[in-house]
Amino acid sequence: MPEISIISLAVNGLWNVLSPYGLLLCTFGISLGIVVGALPGLSSTMACALLVPMTFSMQPSTGLILLGAIWCGAIYGGSNAAILLNIPGTPSSIATAFDGYPMTRKGQSERALFIGLVSSVVGGIVGVLVLLSAFAPLAALSVKFGKPEFFWLCIFGLSTIAALSPGNAIKGLLGASIGLLLGTIGLDPIIGIPRFTFGTEMLIEGIQLVPGLIGIFAFAQVLELTEQKSVVIAEYKTTPNLIRNVFGELFSTCKANLLRSSIIGTFIGMLPGAGGPVASLVAYGEAKRWDKDPKRFGSGVSDGIVASESANNAVIGASLVPMMGLGIPGCPTAAVVMSGLLVHGILPGSKMLLESGDIAYTFIMSLLLVNILMLFIGYGMLRLSANLLRVPTRLLIPMVLIMAVIGSYTLRSSMVDVYVMLGCGILSFFLGRAGVGAGPLSLGLVLGPLTEDAFNISLTFMQAKNSFLEVFITRPLCIFFILLTITSLCLPVLLDRRKRKKLLLNRKRKVL
């Protein structure tokens, strides 16, 4: 397609979004998305799925504007609960809680929320710009990413465990392996044999990700709050010069992290099946690995929130690359959006640009505008969310418990998911007391089914080709990820040694 035509399509798309009706839909969608995202158990996928029927009566482009606004709002909204209550509203915000909640405990809730908002906006814009500029060539590249490559990506994701378990990497590995094993409970994905169900029918469908994560974070947090015996979670303090402070910090000291995490989110978002949770955890791990003082992560540092939030919002635009370019949705929410397109008779894929270019570019431009608008709407709702800290814990604890129950139940209208939530919560609480953190456990649960699927299919390839090396090792992208994993595992050790050597040399010089 000629370049000039893409520019004119983009300008027309922007013009469509800037209509009063388009702006109203964006505002409504963002606000609703933030509220939905903040509630544990209600994911962006569910919010979009619920609103797809509402878009049937709308023009295709306006329906897509609404879905895009809800999606962006929900992913950002998930950070609010993660920061204020240590309960990720959506699985994409798991890593946000690692530093967001400690900031809240230090009385910096407002600052943490605003850092999350600005990072979400920047990450979102980067993802959309990539989608806008290069979705056709990138879509073709994303299909070259086979199961062996995906397997190594998952292993690279697991290499972040060391970053998630400061001081005790073996306990982190134990937590991740327990999480991975929990993910294997239920029917085997290849031949359908029940595994680890111990004769109970309840477990045949396995441990669903959302109830498992609600248990690991929300129910375990209920018990942690009980242990703390404090009247409120933390004192609510307003931050003076909030906007100037946060912008100053993000665009001076955190700019490299912001850019790197947005790129990681964009790259992972393009790969079908990975999604926001993997992107945010990998970005967090990398932010910690490349930091001059990695030990400060987990104690409430801005960089932790920046990494997680910019990566998970960058996923949105990037996951539309394979959907719009090839008709392959990059994540569950993209699949829901794709169903909305199909209902209107629009076939996503290589011909979409030629046949429905106006709708495609209106959608892309709406995502860009939504991210900008989210800065203002999110800021307006920031103090409202932060007021949650004023609720006494004696009321907050049962309320979170009820939200955890309803959030788990809503997924499949099944009490089994509620029992799973309870079991995972108790397990996570006791493992947490033994020094096995919720981060590695959740990482294992998220990556478990993805890793197993990629591993099994790669094994089948290996049997067909009768060569382990050809399938697992010598493919160019496999080599890239193997090297990346080795580097990411060895780099912290080497840097630490170098630091120690320097310290020793300095001491010797002082003595001399």
Added chain:
Amino acid sequence: MNPSVNKDLFAGIFGLAFGGLLLYESIQLSYPSKAFPLLISSSTVVFSLLILIFSVLKRNVKVVPSENDGILPSRLTIYIIISAIIYILLIDLLGFYSSSFFCIIFVSSILSPNHLKIKPFIFTCLSSFIFLFFVYIIFSFWIKTSIPDGILI
């Protein structure tokens, strides 16, 4: 004994039991179902053994004890776990909204017995009513989730 040894011992023994059980179960499975679980469960056993070995090695290292050294939770936390189990079992019997209402009143009174006086009690009842009203608006009215019903609502 170094207090963190207790934590390590708990993590190691739990990991060994959990990993060992699933390793045994994995061996019984047929290929390809067992490939991935076998790999992960054997890794779990190895990590648990390493934790146990390290805990034995560092048991004589002197460390200043801190508040968070214990494995067992406080009595209050155990009450909350029991309340949560009873609440979840009551949902099927009484219905979601009524059991949730009782849950808020009961749990808040366990957490803060001082609030059992009339005024705070009314405040708790009112707060739980408002909260459940919002839950109803979002889940029953808007999303139309099938909420479990019992004798009541």
